[in-house]
Amino acid sequence: xxxxxxICKSFEGRMVLxxxxxxxxxxxxxxxxxxxxxxxxxxxxxxxGLLTPEKGEVLYDGRNLVDMGKKEKRALRREMGMIFQSxxxxxxxxxxxxxxxxxxMFSNDTYRERVKRAQFCLDRVxxxxxxxxxxxxxxxxxxxxxxxARAIAxxxxxxxxxxxxxxxxxxxxxxxxxxxxxxxxxxxMTTIINTHDMNSVMGxxxxxxxxxxxxxxxxGTKDDVFDATNERLNNFIFASDLLRKVKQxxxxxx
Amino acid sequence: MVKxxxxxxxxxxxxxxxxxxxxxxxxxxxxxxxxxxxxxxNSIGIVLLISFFIGAVICIQIxxxxxxxxxxxxxxxxxxxxxxxxxxxxxxxxxxxxxKVGSNIASEIGTMRVTQQIDALEIMGIxxxxxxxxxxxxxxxxxxxxxxxxxxxxxxxxxFCTAWFAGIMNATDLEYGLQYCFVEWYIWCGFIKSLxxxxxxxxxxxxxxxxxxxxxxxxxxxxxxSVVSSSVLILFSxxxxxxxxxx
Numbered sequence: 001x002x003x004x005x006x007i008c009k010s011f012e013g014r015m016v017l018x019x020x021x022x023x024x025x026x027x028x029x030x031x032x033x034x035x036x037x038x039x040x041x042x043x044x045x046x047x048x049g050l051l052t053p054e055k056g057e058v059l060y061d062g063r064n065l066v067d068m069g070k071k072e073k074r075a076l077r078r079e080m081g082m083i084f085q086s087x088x089x090x091x092x093x094x095x096x097x098x099x100x101x102x103x104x105m106f107s108n109d110t111y112r113e114r115v116k117r118a119q120f121c122l123d124r125v126x127x128x129x130x131x132x133x134x135x136x137x138x139x140x141x142x143x144x145x146x147x148x149a150r151a152i153a154x155x156x157x158x159x160x161x162x163x164x165x166x167x168x169x170x171x172x173x174x175x176x177x178x179x180x181x182x183x184x185x186x187x188x189m190t191t192i193i194n195t196h197d198m199n200s201v202m203g204x205x206x207x208x209x210x211x212x213x214x215x216x217x218x219x220g221t222k223d224d225v226f227d228a229t230n231e232r233l234n235n236f237i238f239a240s241d242l243l244r245k246v247k248q249x250x251x252x253x254x
Numbered sequence: 255m256v257k258x259x260x261x262x263x264x265x266x267x268x269x270x271x272x273x274x275x276x277x278x279x280x281x282x283x284x285x286x287x288x289x290x291x292x293x294x295x296n297s298i299g300i301v302l303l304i305s306f307f308i309g310a311v312i313c314i315q316i317x318x319x320x321x322x323x324x325x326x327x328x329x330x331x332x333x334x335x336x337x338x339x340x341x342x343x344x345x346x347x348x349x350x351x352x353x354k355v356g357s358n359i360a361s362e363i364g365t366m367r368v369t370q371q372i373d374a375l376e377i378m379g380i381x382x383x384x385x386x387x388x389x390x391x392x393x394x395x396x397x398x399x400x401x402x403x404x405x406x407x408x409x410x411x412x413x414f415c416t417a418w419f420a421g422i423m424n425a426t427d428l429e430y431g432l433q434y435c436f437v438e439w440y441i442w443c444g445f446i447k448s449l450x451x452x453x454x455x456x457x458x459x460x461x462x463x464x465x466x467x468x469x470x471x472x473x474x475x476x477x478x479x480s481v482v483s484s485s486v487l488i489l490f491s492x493x494x495x496x497x498x499x500x501x
Contacts, residue, residue, distance in 0.1 A: 048377055050373060050376065050377070073379075074379040074380075074381075075379065076379075077376070077377055077378060077379030078378070078379040080377055080378075080379075081377075082373075082374065082377040084370045084373065084374060085370070086369050086370050088369060088370040088371050088373065088374040089371075090371055090374075091371075101378075102378050104278070104280075104281055105277060105278050105281055105378065105380060106277075106278070106378075106379070160377075
């Protein structure tokens with residue numbers, strides 16, 4: 001479980017995050033949603049420790065990341081996996097080597113065991129056939145799947161995904177969502193996804209935090225979204241005609 | 255005035271991170287070998303080519319400009335050797351390498367920064383500064399004495415070619431001049447200077463790449479800044495090192 005307590009962050013006097021309190025549960029896919037520029041990415045960076053909040057605590061099963069020294073922080077990071085918006089694969093390494101990288105760095109297994117583990121992770125994301133290709137030779141969706149395989153190679157306790165569906169077609173987005181959700185329940189991880197993909201919200205949003213202009217505006221689950229009375233949330237989620245019609249249909253059925 | 259001081263402070267902080275204990279020596283060693291190939295072996299061609307022509311041109315220029323009945327004929331070989339050993343093969347070669355290797359380092363690390371590959375390393379709990387920069391510094395410092403040797407050798411071959419094929423002067427006089435009053439310390443001076451310059455090229459370029467903020471334009475700017483800054487620092491430290499080693 002990851003808990004946020006009174007997180008505040010500003011840049012050059014401009015408050016970007018204002019008193020955010022929230023709990024991300026283990027074994028669930030927790031979504032952070034909000035408009036572009038609302039502070040989602042800054043919040044994610046504060047959670048993983050790439051930025052330090054000015055005020056507040058980030059508690060990983062009770063351990064406060066903000067107060068940790070460099071060594072403790074590095075040790076904690078070995079319990080984390082992250083999927084970046086751009087996949088962030090290492091260009092000079094093949095797909096298999098990318099997945100093996102965290103194992104090479106931190107595992108004491110033999111070379112054969114590390115290869116086996118990496119191949120298992122690639123198999124999990126259905127990419128075993130692409131193991132000898134380089135990131136530049138595979139599609140964006142495949143790169144995201146390799147990033148997922150790399151993120152789970154060390155069996156992390158916490159998984160972070162920064163807009164995992166950006167730049168992907170709806171069908172591939174569903175594949176990525178299903179993979180992340182499946183892996184989360186399979187390994188009982190605490191997963192946090194930063195997204196503004198409404199399909200993800202409706203599909204895998206076990207727990208949702210909606211951020212509006214740097215503060216927590218609403219929290220709930222995917223089932224609560226249709227009944228939510230928060231105007232800003234409704235304006236954000238049901239901005240498209242299609243989703244508005246879906247909501248009307250849902251209300252009519254009830 | 256504040257900006258350069260701040261940058262120098264940032265550079266020192268980064269170097270503090272670079273020279274910390276590696277997480278896994280095996281992975282660092284693999285990177286170190288890769289960097290020796292990429293920064294050193296892959297530069298041999300350009301070093302040989304440039305040194306060959308500069309050696310030949312120096313020989314022709316000395317011959318044409320200081321030829322006099324009052325000068326012994328071996329002075330052309332002697333002067334060519336001194337120029338190659340003392341300045342060209344260490345300092346000027348490193349200035350050329352600052353362009354080739356420096357821009358390569360800055361753009362490689364800068365691209366890794368903008369495509370979040372450095373963030374990915376950090377999230378994995380890896381000291382990205384050390385993992386990316388330390389092997390480059392050590393790799394270039396290991397290879398630079400060899401590049402200096404290749405440069406001297408190629409420059410001398412170039413000088414001989416002017417005698418053999420262009421008939422500018424007698425090869426025996428050139429050979430005598432090349433061996434005349436040889437001081438071994440000058441070779442060591444070249445090595446010592448080149449080690450300092452290698453450190454400057456790798457660390458300064460890596461600093462500019464590592465601190466890139468923005469996109470492709472910022473990477474291009476970092477690449478240019480790294481070449482300019484390393485070149486200026488090489489020239490400045492050449493002045494100090496020459497005075498310390500030869501003065």
